Amino acid sequence: xxxxxxxxxxxxxxxxxxxxxxxxxxxxxxxxxxxxxxxxxxxxxxxxxxxxxxxxxxxxxxxxxxxxxxxxxxxxxxxxxxxxxxxxxxxxxxxxxxxxxxxxxxxxxxxxxxxxxxxxxxxxxxxxxxxxxxxxxxxxxxxxxxxxxxxxxxxxxxxxxxxxxxxxxxxxxxxxxxxxxxxxxxxxxxxxxxxxxxxxxxxxxxxxxxxxxxxxxxxxxxxxxxxxxxxxxxxxxxxxxxxxxxxxxxxxxxxxxxxxxxxxxxxxxxxxxxxxxxxxxxxxxxxxxxxxxxxxxxxxxxxxxxxxxxxxxxxxxxxxxxxxxxxxxxxxxxxxxxxxxxxxxxxxxxxxxxxxxxxxxxxxxxxxxxxxxxxxxxxxxxxxxxxxxxxxxxxxxxxxxxxxxxxxxxxxxxxxxxxxxxxxxxxxxxxxxxxxxxxxxxxxxxxxxxxxxxxxxxxxxxxxxxxxxxxxxxxxxxxxxxxxxxxxx
Amino acid sequence: xxxxxxxxxxxxxxxxxxxxxxxxxxxxxxxxxxxxxxxxxxxxxxxxxxxxxxxxxxxxxxxxxxxxxxxxxxxxxxxxxxxxxxxxxxxxxxxxxxxxxxxxxxxxxxxxxxxxxxxxxxxxxxxxxxxxxxxxxxxxxxxxxxxxxxxxxxxxxxxxxxxxxxxxxxxxxxxxxxxxxxxxxxxxxxxxxxxxxxxxxxxxxxxxxxxxxxxxxxxxxxxxxxxxxxxxxxxxxxxxxxxxxxxxxxxxxxxxxxxxxxxxxxxxxxxxxxxxxxxxxxxxxxxxxx
Numbered sequence: 001x002x003x004x005x006x007x008x009x010x011x012x013x014x015x016x017x018x019x020x021x022x023x024x025x026x027x028x029x030x031x032x033x034x035x036x037x038x039x040x041x042x043x044x045x046x047x048x049x050x051x052x053x054x055x056x057x058x059x060x061x062x063x064x065x066x067x068x069x070x071x072x073x074x075x076x077x078x079x080x081x082x083x084x085x086x087x088x089x090x091x092x093x094x095x096x097x098x099x100x101x102x103x104x105x106x107x108x109x110x111x112x113x114x115x116x117x118x119x120x121x122x123x124x125x126x127x128x129x130x131x132x133x134x135x136x137x138x139x140x141x142x143x144x145x146x147x148x149x150x151x152x153x154x155x156x157x158x159x160x161x162x163x164x165x166x167x168x169x170x171x172x173x174x175x176x177x178x179x180x181x182x183x184x185x186x187x188x189x190x191x192x193x194x195x196x197x198x199x200x201x202x203x204x205x206x207x208x209x210x211x212x213x214x215x216x217x218x219x220x221x222x223x224x225x226x227x228x229x230x231x232x233x234x235x236x237x238x239x240x241x242x243x244x245x246x247x248x249x250x251x252x253x254x255x256x257x258x259x260x261x262x263x264x265x266x267x268x269x270x271x272x273x274x275x276x277x278x279x280x281x282x283x284x285x286x287x288x289x290x291x292x293x294x295x296x297x298x299x300x301x302x303x304x305x306x307x308x309x310x311x312x313x314x315x316x317x318x319x320x321x322x323x324x325x326x327x328x329x330x331x332x333x334x335x336x337x338x339x340x341x342x343x344x345x346x347x348x349x350x351x352x353x354x355x356x357x358x359x360x361x362x363x364x365x366x367x368x369x370x371x372x373x374x375x376x377x378x379x380x381x382x383x384x385x386x387x388x389x390x391x392x393x394x395x396x397x398x399x400x401x402x403x404x405x406x407x408x409x410x411x412x413x414x415x416x417x418x419x420x421x422x423x424x425x426x427x428x429x430x431x432x433x434x435x436x437x438x439x440x441x442x443x444x445x446x447x448x449x450x451x452x453x454x455x456x457x458x459x460x461x462x463x464x465x466x467x468x469x470x471x472x473x474x475x476x477x478x479x480x481x482x483x484x485x486x487x488x489x
Numbered sequence: 490x491x492x493x494x495x496x497x498x499x500x501x502x503x504x505x506x507x508x509x510x511x512x513x514x515x516x517x518x519x520x521x522x523x524x525x526x527x528x529x530x531x532x533x534x535x536x537x538x539x540x541x542x543x544x545x546x547x548x549x550x551x552x553x554x555x556x557x558x559x560x561x562x563x564x565x566x567x568x569x570x571x572x573x574x575x576x577x578x579x580x581x582x583x584x585x586x587x588x589x590x591x592x593x594x595x596x597x598x599x600x601x602x603x604x605x606x607x608x609x610x611x612x613x614x615x616x617x618x619x620x621x622x623x624x625x626x627x628x629x630x631x632x633x634x635x636x637x638x639x640x641x642x643x644x645x646x647x648x649x650x651x652x653x654x655x656x657x658x659x660x661x662x663x664x665x666x667x668x669x670x671x672x673x674x675x676x677x678x679x680x681x682x683x684x685x686x687x688x689x690x691x692x693x694x695x696x697x698x699x700x701x702x703x704x705x706x707x708x709x710x711x712x713x714x715x716x717x718x719x720x721x722x723x724x725x726x727x728x729x730x731x732x733x734x735x736x737x738x739x740x741x742x743x744x745x746x747x748x749x750x751x752x753x754x755x756x757x758x759x760x761x762x763x764x765x766x767x768x769x770x771x772x773x774x775x776x777x778x779x
Contacts, residue, residue: 018650019601021658032609032658286701337701344703346659 022078026067027339027350028411029443031074031478035061039083041159041191047079048161048189051474058161059477060185062132063104065125067353068443069478070136070184076476081131081189087111088192095197096154101131101190108195109326114268117197118325120152125332131190136440137182137394140329141233141253144226144388148399149195150181151392157192161474165191179465182394184439186480186488187469202256203267204322205231211309211316215246215368215386219403222250222388230254231328234386235312237305238371238407245371248386249312253328273326275334285336292341296410301382348413351382353441354423355406357389362433363403370405370426377422379415381407395458398438406441420444439479447486463488531747532557532662534607536600538590538647539617541568543716544666547739548614553579555743557612560603564589590617590643591635597650604654612746613651614664615644620718622725623678633680640684645691652695655704663699663706664746665692669759671710672766675779685710689752696751707746712759714738 018037023030036058038044051058057076064071064080071078085102095117097108106126108119121140123133130149134156139148146152155169158180166188168177180187212218218234226232229252236248261267278284295304332338343349358366367386374380385406389399398404409419423444430437436453437445451459466473466488473489480488535552539545541563549561553576561583563569569585576583584606588599604610619639621632648663655661670678671685689708696706713719713732723729733756745753754760766779 018653019604020654023657340701344659 021346022061022064022072023346024068024070024072024443025065025339026352026411026443027342028347028352028416029069029072029478030347031072033059033073034077035080036077037080037083041084041165044079044081044084044159044189044191045163045165048159048163048474051077051161052163052472055472056474057476058474059480060131060135060189060475062102062129062135063127065123065128065132066136066440067351068439068441069482070439071132071477072479073477075481079189082129084191085129090115090117095199097195097197099130099193099195101193102129103193104129105133108197109273110270112197113200113203113273113325114270116200116264116268118200120146120196120198121149122329123332124330126326126330127333130193130195131185134181134190134193135183135185136438137392137397137399138440139387139389139399141231141251141387143399144222144232144390145230147390147392148182148394148397150178150394150397152196153181153193154196155194156180156190158188159191160188161470161472175461175465176469178393179395179462182396182398183462184396184479185477186466186475186484188475200255200268200325201258202261202264203269203272204261204324205253205255205328206320207251207253207323207328208320209312209315209318210250210252211248211313212250213244213247215364215371218246218248218250218386219364225252226388228254232388235308236371236384236386236405237309238374238381238384239302239305240309241372241375245368247309248384249309249316251328253323267324273324275327275330285334288335289338289340292335292338293343296341296343296382298380301380305382342410343412350411351408352411352419352423352443353406353408354381354426354444355404355438355441356426356430356435357398357400357402357404357438358430358433358435359400359402361402362435366429366433366435367403367405369429370407373422373426373429374407377418379409379419379422381409383408395462396439396454398436400434400436402435404438439483442483445483447483447488450483451487459487531555532611534609535559535612535614536562536603536607536610536651537614537616538562538643539615539666540572540585541565543616543718544711544714544735544738544742545614545616546572547735548616548742549583550576550579551736551739551743552612553581553583556580558582558584558607560584560586560606562586562588562590562599562603563617590647591638593638593642593646596643596646600647600650600654609658610651610654610661612662612664613648613655614666614742615647616666617643618666618668618718620678620681620721622721623681625676636680636684640681641687641691644688648691648695652699652704656699656702659703661704662746662749663692663695663704664709664742665706666709666711666742667692669710669712669754669763669766672763673769673774673779677779693752705746705749707742707750708752709742709745709755710752710759710763711738711755712762714755 018035020035022033036047038047058079059073061071061078061080082102084100086100089098105122105128123138133149137148137150157165157167159165166173210221212221222232231253234248234250236246240247342351387404391401392399427445427449431453535557537545537549540549540561549559552559558581566587573583573585617639619636621636665688667688668685670682671689675682692706692708713729715732715734738755741755754763
């Protein structure tokens, strides 16, 4: 029996399965699937064994934080590794952490920060698992300085669908090491991950703000400061047009030197880092999305973006201030479930994030053109985030020596068709400029696009590796079928 | 044991194309994944647990007549067969599944069978209930545990997986048939009342848990309804007047659930009875023969 198998049949054989609606974080895509949640390597291998016997399609899933269809499987089961979540070891002398795949970034930082360490690379939310983060090869606001999470990974064990478990690092199985990082779980499942973390001397970072009036000003500011900054992130008011197109706010953060924080034992505590559960002491943050929903339209978001720009100009005049690591890093976690402001009806409403990565020489022109086309088409992104990147050695990496512009587009039944068309046009623009896309965010590119923006030699090598690691093609899913299968199968 | 239900192989609800909200696997530019159809004003697919007689059976007939596909679940297969035959001409299809709610381990697999049969779920009603005859000075642990198993254990075993499923799809309605008997600890049948109080508490907690997920939980507290349970009480010599029919009760239940009511007495006048009973001070309640 091919295709979907009910969780009932699987439960009898292996870890408990639940039939659930599984969706991308942005809610715009999703499907019903049996979800398997193994708790150990043995249970995970048992899932693979059942899949081999039944020819069952499996898609790996971690925290479910990819915006699009990276962890969705409308034609099979979902293998959720989030219950394999033990921290196996942490070496205080070297800062090397050995983790099970389902350890979240939250669990990692909460484990190591009191010991004076911080993950080298974190995303804007703390809820991804390290396996998901590695499979997506995530980056943070320090991508330009330290690279992606793959650059911070020393070694991992990868369970192949064949049942074999391979240890990979930069010397041993180096091909698999560089292909599985950023390989979106298409080659195997991480079962043990070894990460290098960074020594910190305070629980705070020093934050300063700058308020550029155009995209050019923003890019110049980044270039001027990138050598001495630890983190740089730009926010752009996408509603502003003409002369002020690209106006926004830059936040820079730097680690404190030893001795600068006179009470690191206080700031390194978790309670110093935690985001408060209530606003003004009383209003529960869990309900703030209901208020945001009132503003979730073009007029409301135009006002919020404009107000943020004005607030940013004031902030940029103020002196630098201290902020906790978690407070600076996890902006997306301030308002729980803020995505529900985009609507709650399954599959109808939500958001997609479109994030093109464009090489330095074309970045200004392409990103300006993207902004202009969005405004002309009447699909103005409600949130725009600008970052600087550097290349890395991973085979399917999105990172280029250039700039990315992450755009949150609202999806609704009436806008859906047009929005996908607009993204198609923008994709053409980006690919012609030598740009790339990031499958943790993407929901729109197809296999022909992928074959154009990734180097041919790497695609061929990846396809060959896929055949040897997963000869039955058991690891697939909606992302694979959309953006990989045509050149990979 | 889960009885073999139908000739259909189990399959995930997403294989129903009308219900699929998944992206088309080969979508290209300009072909966004198809959006799911907007939420229907009435329920398309329902599960009724405890459907062989009384309120449960009436609910199945009402739902099927209104065009809802229903999986009717009960222990007694012959009564289920009768129910299915009586709904043969209805607009909605009725599938039956024999299952004993006291066998907790079978509940989740049976739930998935029902889901696969329906191709999704909009409404689940837990209507299974047991009231054993308890004498004035009787303390029978065996009888009491039977009631706990059906009224509480089965309810949790069924509504937990249903709650998780509806939560992930962010839509749907859960209905629990509790009782006026859960309002106070009356001397007549201590554990029956306690099981209904436990249901009220559990359902309220589910309601609060699922509120953010756009899933509604409705607690129904019927008074006297013409059901086999009432007939049993009459047979024990209790004089009961003013009972409504199971059909009338079922219609009120569905109307309340559709209106997203939280806790409803059926018929409505029992709300007053409930209020009075809840507010009688204990020192008086002890001496009363309610």
